[in-house]
Amino acid sequence: MKIFTAEQIRSWDQFTISHEPVSSIQLMERASAVLAHWISEHCKNHKKLAVFCGSGNNGGDGLAVARILYLKGFDVDVFVGDPKGKFSEDASINLKRLRDLSGISVRKFDQIEQYNFDDKTIIIDALFGTGLSRPLEGDYKMLVEQLNAKKNSKISIDIPSGLSADNMFDHDSVILKADYTLTFQSWKRTFLHPETGKYTGKVEVLDIDLSKSYSENTETVYFVINDSLVESIFKPRSEFSHKGSFGKAAIIGGSYGKIGAAVLATKSALKTGAGLTFILAPECGYQILQTSCPEAMFIKGGEEFITNFEIEKDFSCGIGPGLGTHPETGKSFLNFLKNYTKPLILDADALNIISKDPKNLKLIPKGSIITPHPKEFERLFGSTENSFKRLELARDKAKELDIYIVLKDHHTQVITPQGKVFYNITGNSGLAKGGSGDILTGILTSLLAQGYSQEQTCILGVWLHGRAADFTSGKCSKESMLPTDVIDEFGSVFEELNRKVEGSL
Structure with a gap:
């Protein structure tokens, strides 16, 4: 799924209006009907709505939603800045339509203190949409602060008011903190970054039937990894x-006291379909690895830590889980990189060794995949102000070094040497445990060995990792789930994928 900027979204609306053809007020009514349907289906225990509408088209959506839900039997109260003030053309039409109905009161924002927000009242945020270009100020800032102080459930239309679609405003900006965001047609970038995504709550992408031609023919470098993309990649x-x-x-890793990381990566490679799996590890891990991973073949790489990285040329290698940073390991690993040209999967201590000298970055073979978490990324490339700046730096470095970067986060980002960014939306906070990164390394190594391209490997790999974690959390809870539990769910994910791609009788 493509991610568009606020400007492209406006153009998408206009393209739909001019090519369908449909009037702007008809398109607003269509969007509002979809919104109202979702709210009526999911809020059956909450029949009282307080709808806060701005004067622009986002407010127009809110006014139309209020009317439709009132006719569906909801108790609706509407709040606007000034009922006699200036509204956009479409918002004005919907305000008039609302006034033609008896039973809906239109109040001013300053009446919020006298309003009874009981525990069955849902707050609908329709103040500002994706066109907002600066932080909230004055009365709107104060209003959002008041709404945030309420314990009621909050639903934002298209985007939480105060949030930009494309970038983050100042750190102290006031933004409505929604429980649900009902967004139109596609994700917005700010929903996918930790500093701004925390305001959206659960995101629901609603199809309002905007022009498919525009979406197909409009260029972007930002994408969401959705099921249809994954299904187009997966090979039964x-x-x-x-x-x-x-x-x-081949998994290359492990050291005294850290053999478990190598076990997790090896089990992960085995369970995701590699034809033959090898583990190059120190002698101290031999019995553990042969007992826990009998399907994998052991290659001795040292005694208590790896000092020998010699491997066969036809291996696809994942290096780093539990590797350690012993000086002899570091020296041997860097010498290996100087003479190795095939793409590698590099994670954990492999990245920590490389980060000790910026010159080492040039030793990474072209086309390799590195999988840093934010701290590892900082050690490699330097600190940044926020995750948006970090992503832009990652794009620069992926292009400069001709590598793929899997930047691990709540919504992990896959960055290609061509500057494309794929956000992953599977997974959950149950993965916030030691060992989760090791199983991702195993997945990526296995997929690369099976002949997937680097881009396909990254996209399918992070999606599969997250999807298995979603299955796991449903059975074990996010708190108690373990990386080994996630590995056990790989089979469920592959069963689901095969059903979708091949179909079933």
Whole structure:
């Protein structure tokens, strides 16, 4: 799914209006009907609505939603800045339509203190949409602060008021904190970054039937990894395949006291389909690895830490889980990089070793995939003001080094050397545990071994990792789920994928 800027979204609306053809007020009515349907289906235990409408088209949506929900039997009260003030043309039409109905009161914002917000009242935020270009000020800022202080459930239309669609405003900006955001047609970038996404609550993308032609033909570098993208990448197994059809994956990692990380990465590679899986680890991990991962073949790389990185040329390698940063390991690893040209998966201590000298970055083979969390990224490339700046730096570095960066976060970002960014929306906070990154390394190593391109490997890999975590949290809870539980759910994800891609009788 493509992510468009606020300006592109406005153009999308206008393109739809001029090419369908449909009038702007008809398009607003269509969007409002979809919004009202969602609210009526999901808020059956809350029949009282307080709808706060701005004077622009987002406010027009709110006014139309209020009218439609009133006719569906909801108790609706509407708040506006000045009922006699200036509204956009479409908002004015909807305000008149609202006034033609008896039973809906239109109040001013300054009457909020006298209003009875009981525990069954839902606040609908229709103050500002994606066109907002600066932080809230004055009366609107005060109003949003008052609404945020209420314990009532809050639903924002299209975007929480005070939030930009494309970037973050000042750190102290006032933004409505929604429980749900009902957004039109596609995700907005600010929904996907930690500093701004915390205001959206659960995001529901509602299809209001904007022009598919515009979406298909308009360029962007930002995407959301959705099911249709994943299904276009996934390759079901041929019944006539054999172990040689799915490549050789090698996990290089482990050191005394950190063999568990290598176990997790190896199990992950095994469970995601590599034809043959090898583990290059120190001798101290031999019994643990052979017992816990009997399907993998062991290669000795040292005694208590790895000092020998010699591997066969046809391996796809994931390096880093539990590797440690012993000086001998670091020296041997950097020497290995100087003479190795195939793409690698690099994570954890492999990245920490590289980060000790900026010159080491140039040793990373072209086309490799690195998987830093924010702190590892900072050690590699330097600190940034926020996650938006970090992403732009990642785009620069991916292009400069000709590598793929999987920037781990709540919504992990896949950055390609061509500057494309894919946001992942599967997964949950149950992955915030040691070992989760190790299983991602195993997934990526396995997929690369099976012949997926680097871009496909990253996209399918982070989605699969998150999807398995979503299955796991439903069974174990986010608090008690373990990385090993996530590995156990890979089969459920593949079953689901195969059903969707191949179909079933």
